[in-house]
Amino acid sequence: MRLALALLLASALPALSAPCGGDFKDFKAAMAAEARAMGLAESAIEAFMAGAQVDKAVLKADRGQGFFRKNFIEFSQALISKSRLQNAGVYSKKHDRSFDEAARRFGVPRGMILAFWAFETDFGAVQGDFDTRNALMTLAHDCRRPELFQPQVLAAIALTAMGDFEPGVTKGAWAGEIGQVQMLPKDILERGEDGDGDGLITLKTSAPDAILSAAHMLQYHGWRPNEPWLQEVVVPEQMDWSQAGIDKALPASQWAQMGVRAREGDLANLQASLLLPMGRKGPAFLAYPNYKVLFEWNKSFVYVTTAAYFATRIEGAAPYDAGDPEPGLSADQMKALQQRLAAKGYDVGKIDGVLGAMTRAAVQKEQAKAGMPADGWPTPALLGKL
Template sequence: MRLFAPLIALCLAAPTAHAQCGGAFSAFVDGLRSEAVSKGHDRGTVNAFFRNVRQDPKVLRADRAQGVFQKPFIEFSRRLISQNRIDRGRAMAKKYDSVFDRIEREFGVSRGVLLAFWAFETDYGGFQGDFNTLNALTTLAHDCRRPQLFRPQIFAALELYEHGDFDPARTTGAWAGEIGMVQMLPRDIIENGVDGDGDGHVRLKTSAPDALMSGGKMLSNLGWRAGEPWLQEVRVPDTLDWSLTGPGQTRTVADWAKMGVRPRAGQLAKGSLPASIILPQGRKGPAFIAYPNFQVYFEWNQSFTYVLTAAYFATRLEGGKVYDAGNPEPGLSGTQMKQLQAKLQARGHDVGKIDGILGGGTRAAVQAEQKRLGLPADAWPTAALLNRL
């Protein structure tokens, strides 16, 4: 069962005159056909591509049922990370050692990073999703929540179809249209696909070398800095200015060290590197220092909890210790979190959708209100803060 958000590299293409959504589904598909022909695609090919496309209500239900992201980091990470997943990851690292060596050499991406994505997205290729990909993309493009993301992916899938690398009737994947072992959208496959096994094709569903090499190239193109760390567990002093913490605030590693931040194991990265202190469940819970590569994760997935868990799991797969969970203050229920978001929104904070999920906007608003009220500004919402508001 897919328990986590899809890997989505946001498409930044500007809307066009054809970028409408909603209305009758058949009319919407007719608009897609017209746009495809206007882009220069053969009309017969376009008609064959769209011949059997259908709206899939299961896709919409999946899109609106991501309650797992309401879970705090400790619970979420323990749910996704098991000893079996660690053991299998290390076995896969050994099995594809030469592939990971090549990825590290060509793209500078450490093997633990890709292993973690591979594990979380498809359980090392074991379950890649059984949604018809064209139906999923068309359904989500027709839905008016994020048409600017999904509509361009349909035309990318058409391009793959023209090259013989996509079957409208048989290509399947995740509910949000991603394909293959590390779950990539069609446009990302076109831009980052790599023939890792040398057979002349890029087959992300059946070839682990193809999937891993393509994932490595994608991370590199998203800005991954070769040879640099991404995340490290630290200990922070009780005297730290909590308002300086959070993924949106950086100081140099040397500055953090002067403030008393210490690695739980090993050494901190070089002192000139910019870094943030991440406290996923406040000052009394786990603490991490996040380096520039950590931000690249958000180009692949927008969920803070998923990103932190994937980054942490990558360190575990490379021999890192189990984090110290500490003793965080109790958080809020989903209902309480929605109440909090409504109160924050009423005070002028941009928290996005009131969905009960502690995302980046809500964290920043919580921290700002904690600071205003004279509370420890660690961005962890509690009943005390809710009551004060």
């Protein structure tokens, strides 16, 4: 039944047509019609739509994700603590069998799953108290990202029909994610795993379900077994910094020829991108192909890099060398930078004060034009030149 519903939902996606931004009652009726067209049970549709309402707190949270404005060192220090690292060891031992199964079936190491489990909910302790049904309906009705959230509403109705979702009772994050590893309904429907063998997929209460489901999701998006994802490196004082960045990759052997060396162990014989989250004077990493898979979990560069780094710590790597980065920009300065880059024709996405991948790429090009080291780290000096 689960596979049939997942396939039915996937085939229905191009036809989604519920209006966004208009009367909410009309929107509910349109979404119910979409669900009926899929053949979902009327009882599940009625149970889901009854009492559904807009949650203004969800919209406020969606508009104000200021936490991602922190730089890599600030962000990683905020998320990675001694207690989280210790708890990762505790939960690794407690659920050793599930982690072994995740590695065997999906090729995903426990460190990566533990990192997301820690960051998302502190190993299940803080799963969010937003009404998930209302959160999904609010974001599906809002016109910012309806193409993402309308399918999630249909998936939640499908989960309701299967007994894996309780409308008005199920709670989670403001963006509709559910359970200990915070997965959206469509991912649960399509890649959820019954890790404890009870016949249900209950990510809120079952750690084995959460562990196996997280592994399945990463494998689905392209995780390659027995390969690294991130490795701290030491960079030379001088090199062609324009080769750095997530949008570029070279064989590790070429990075070695440029003077890049592993801080621990050897470089992997793989394509890799040189990441300089805070410029050439700050922490440095080689990101291997598995690193990019993590953006299917979260789109934030600083979050993904921190999660990838934390996973290496769980697996035994040493703390990174923070170096001595050049001073960066404040949130207002970053917005000013983005505005000036946009005026020059660069696509930096939303002017939000967040140093994302597109802003970094534009910064790197402007640094090169100005004869500055093109390491993608914006400084007051660059802002002044613009």
